[in-house]
Amino acid sequence: MTSETGIGASVKRKEDARFITGAGHYTDDINQPGQLYAVFVRSMYPRAEIRSIDVSSALAMEGVMAAYTGADLAADGIGDLPCGWMVKSKDGSDMIQPPHPPVAVSVVNYVGEPYAMVVAETLQAARDGAEAVTADFNEIPAVVDLASAHGADQIHEAVPGNQCYDWELGDREATDAAFASADHVTSLDIVNNRLIPNAMEPRAAVGMYEAATGNYTLYTTSQNPHLARLVLAAFVNVAAESKLRVIAPDVGGGFGSKIFVYAEETAVIWAAGKLARAIKWRADRSESFLADAHGRDHRTRAELALNADGTFVGLRVKTVANMGAYLSLFASSVPTYLYGTLLAGQYRTPAIYVEVQSVFTNTAPVDAYRGAGRPEATYVVERLVETAARELGKDPADIRRLNFIQPEDFPYETPVALTYDTGDYDASLKKAIELIGYDDFAERKASSEANGKKRGIGFSCYIEACGLAPSQVAISLGAGVGLFESAEVRVDVTGSVSVMTGCHSHGQGHETTFAQIVSDKLGIPFENVDVVHGDTGRSDYGLGTYGSRSLVVGGSAIVKATDKVIAKSRKIAAHMLESTEENVDFEEGTFSVTDSNQSITFPEVAFSAYVPGNYPLDELEPGLSEKAFYDPENFTYPAGAHICEVEVDPETGKVEIVNFVAVDDFGEIINPMIVAGQVHGGLAQGIGQALLEHGIYDESGQLVTGSYMDYTMPRADDMPNFVVDTTVTPCTHNPLGAKGCGEAGAIGSTAAVMNALTDALGVVDVPMPATPETVWRAMEGE
Template sequence: MPKDYGIGASSKRREDVRFLTGRGQYTDDLSIHGQAHAVMVRSNVAHGKIVSIDTSAAAAMPGVLAVFTGEDFKDVGGNPAGWLIKSRNGEPMREPKRPVLAHGKVRHVGDAYAAVIAETYEQAKAAAQQIADDAVIDELPAIIDMKAAAADASNRVHDEIPDNICFDWGWIEDNRAAVDAVFKSAPHITTLELVNNRLVPNAMEPRASIGEYFPGTGDYKLTTTSQNPHLTRLLVAAFVMGIPENKLTVVAPDVGGGFGSKIYHYGEEALVLAAAKKLGRAVRWTAERSESFLSDAHGRDHVTKIELACEKDGTFLAFRTETYANVGAYLSNFSTATPTFLHGTLMAGPYKVPHVYVNVKTIFTNTAPVDAYRGAGRPEATFSLERVIDKMCRELGLDQFEVRRKNFITPDMFPYTTPVGLAYDTGNYQATLAKAIEMADVAGFDKRAAASKAKGRLRGMGLSTWIEACGIAPSHLVGVLGSRVGLYDAATVRVNATGNISVMVGAHSHGQGHETVFPQIVAERLGVPESSVEIVHGDTSKIPFGMGSYGSRSLAVCGVAMNKAIDKIVAKGKKIAAHMLEASEGDITFEDGKFSVAGTDKAKTFGEIAFSAYVPHNYPLETLEPGLEETAFYDPANFTYPAGAYICEVELDPDTGKVDVVAFHCADDFGNIMNPMIVEGQVHGGVGQGIGQALLENTTYDENGQLLTGSFMDYAMPRASDVPFYNVDYSCQTPCTHNPLGVKGCGEAGAIGSPPAVVNAVIDALHRGGMTHVTHINMPVSPGRVWQAING
């Protein structure tokens, strides 16, 4: 029978009550008495030398309170990259300063070089336009193409970097000679060149920030749309503005989506704090949607050549890749980790391939910065692998299911260390593939294809078997890989005197359902109603520590920290119960919300123990402090490794090139499941984004660096009619072996496994229609691209 509460129950999302009734409280909903409004002045050229910025006319306009330019921030720190990556030759990456406001040069369309603070938004907007009209910027040639940028030393995004290369990274460099040797003698080699298209995250809520300064104490408060308030506090305080960390509070209230784009610190957050101090009043800024297109960190943008060496029977011998990864005009906080250790270390996939070598060159261009976007490196790795495997199967006439099954790591091989340095602890890839085949009714596909053909359409089936590294945290691992911070997490469980519970967690919720799932775990462990548990997040003044929500780490890291705090609560409760029940602590058991003396009917409820902790009339005060509140930090031993098999079916109109996704089947291994309904929702959302990348979304700059897809009129977001009803299964569970909850993470899976499944299905449909000359179509697989491929 399905559970009706606790771990494993499909408890309804409690946060949806306020969201769906319009009672959520977002940053832009807040109104601070006396607040002023900020508007950024953004470059309309991609690359240019700032000759002069005349602010005099703007400063004299009605309502204008202050004007800032890059000169006001030239002596403060820059926003750093969070990971230090070294090139193959051992040299550290080139790390130009990322200023709050550009000075000297502007480096992409939308690069902010001035800001206006005024009494009203309209007044600030008008003055910002005046500054833009008066500014003199000498336009320089835009650097857009990555390979051309690396080859042209005369045109530089940053004057001190002659080849526009941030780093030239090899992983693992010691593997290279062995991989090259395999390719020299391999019976078959498949080569594929592909593009992982640039995406705009487009969260429902645009970025917004409110800065406050309190001169009586010297304290600052930043309310902002952040997935990671503690990291924002660290970056602003220690690196950008030099504020003592204890003097800055960062609050992230309800946040309407992030998908990675709100992990990082942006210059507007520092700007509103500096303006608040200067003016002595709150300063707010909210992005317009057009600003978000221009200035939010974009995702993906890889150009890759991947080679697969194999036997004639499809046994994998080696993978070799060379990737150009765009980091845009500046390094964002996770931009150096995403194309390297979140991508290169997954290039073995779920396969027992003996040799892998990955080369990544990251390139500065005159485009918006690129950083982590849902999946962050894992989708790029999976797409390259699953597309080249599909192409190899077609070249050798091999069955796509059998080739993958033949090359899977088998359950008896775990723990398994891959040639790119990860140690998978558990998995059963054969089981998820078998489940996906069953769900998709692969045996009945030919009949469905015949029905499609009868109505003039081509039907194709595409497979993707994927793995990812989640629970981004292990400090000893990420430190070796270049992280400049520890990525552990913390939680505090506070049991109040009347028995209700407040849980302060470092993981921020912006759509994941933490306010529902975390109470389920507490309820299961302590035997209390879920409704009696409150989750507090997103406020650095209330939370002991946290590294935010991304990399499917919320449950696997912060959830385990919470679980460890509960362990401490139970341990203390046993001591109190032993005193109250006049028994030995070793004889006390705790189950279903009761502390009992083993073998007797003597017991105390959890509520009675909590009350005694706060009203210690009968309490071991000589050995135990009053109160019932515990904090725990958790730094895991390893990443977690969710995996799955996705099968997509498409119908294709050969006359127009239009592709429709008609069925999508997901068999996932997420380890232990806390809430099935929320897991399904996460998979649905991820697959929807993956289908969007595969068929619709594409960020395009022209040769002058102008963003051609800068609005929803030009950037094709998926709509309800573009996605099917998904078929989701998570029964093939192999629990994580190194965290007590056994969880692996589910938030990014759909976006990782779906794009290659869709593209593989399109190629399959074309081949079944006799168009075997089409071996690859770059995403998005739009009607125009399909039609062009069909017609040569």
């Protein structure tokens, strides 16, 4: 039964009151006595050799306390920023990881790369100081174009041909054989455009050092403070893990870009130790554009082999992925294990082979961005499927149904290394078709045409692998960290509860969702449960929030810890009720003896645990606080059907989304309102990729889209009224039956929009983003 605040209830988010009244506590709101300000001096060159850097003028300026170069950090033993996922090439060799000093030492490789840091008493003085730093550069022609980067002028001494790795997955021979005997082959050349994440809150850091204890504290905009601590301690050598506390307070959006450990927080915490003063840095929006890790940026040749009846027999994909100038923390995994493994989609394609070459260019590093690899995979598969349907004269829904993995096929082992546990893909498609009124589309199209508009419809039936991740699977594939999650459920004397999680909420609403789970299970008021996250000093360990993992992995850890609390409470209750554990029932916060009227409430049990007068001290420790670590058995596989209808203005090329339906299967849902919000946000980002957003470097390597004057962030008036709904096949291997919902919108929607647009125009492909001029030119046949 669903209570008003329990599992399944659309509880309003606890955290929103402080966010929408300006009472949130973000990193830039943190101020310390005697705080200094850091400003980074950034390369204006896409690629240059640093001959010399002169900080003497900066140091002479009023208020400037210090000016550091990369050489200063290196001399102090500060290590390179690492990549945490080892990908191996086809020939078994390790990927090549070029040196990535946090502050450039001898070369700069992208516009915006920091090569010096100035620390001053005021922000103004730090800025003035940064402008006074002079450097002598020898500019070198940059490698910018992804298509020609492989084999172009070598950027890193250690990386021949600029190739990081040449990876493959699947059975090449079987796939080639399938193509050789197929009746039809559909081919597409696809570009997945570069995106710039644009979290509402720019990155920031406040570093502190206490000389008396040698303790460091770093406030930073991180999606995973424990991981930041691990990297800063183990790889960068800032301080011992036990001496470094990392706190990610309220964080205003991440979308992946705040997973990674960057130059700035590294330099800030190091310099705080050098100067024994608190130091604050906060990115300007311009710095965010230049120096946050970007997303996507693939070029792909994709082929689908079919029988004449539309049955898929083989899929062959060759992708070149842009890593940017250096390997960011998880960059290597995104176009491989988060991409190639998803190419089966929702279909029984028997033979799949994918090769991915990741290459370096003189652009900002590219890493995970909402969906991370899975939007790219979905785009490849769903554009191919829709195109194949058109080429064979099949209905796009029918061709999908013909090839769907059927409910009785689960667990289903794909040819690309995943085992899907459950799903009902046609259920989602059927519901989406009903909601959009597919049967009446022809009438709407005719009506649009009567108004001088072109109308099209497009489908996208996506799948994602979420709930990152089963640790041993991930580690066997190259991950440098486990991907379990921890939780602690700490019951207070009075029965209120604090829940410590290693996940991090930066917009996801964990304070609400996790409280719903615990209050529901313990039968205590929702208001009595506080969720604590984002502080290595308060929760034991954690791997953070990304990959739609928080509810699935973190939530499962919380369930496990809560179950331990209930188990211990039952023992205490049995003692207090003079019964036995077996005879004590627990329901809605009350322990009662079976078939009797004797009962005791959860808060009474909690009180007894801390004031153990009537308590079995010979058998049980006092106190009521339990910890759990949860390592998932498998990934989860959210899936769904998105259908989009667009209208195109043939005179201007402007595209309007006139209908959008998303039906998703996220398994069991804790808070439908939060889920709908997550879907809405994801859809805006997926639609943004299709129609609006594009990170563009010019030929010389300068970032053209370095502000909101040129980078088209989606706005509310660019979006239609979404129709979102769900179907449910519960996940089979976690206690909540949940699959995760954070990325689905961004994964499924892009292909639906572009399938609708190409349908409207009657063309095979339009490059993304489909800006008005791009569409106008497509209509002109260019």
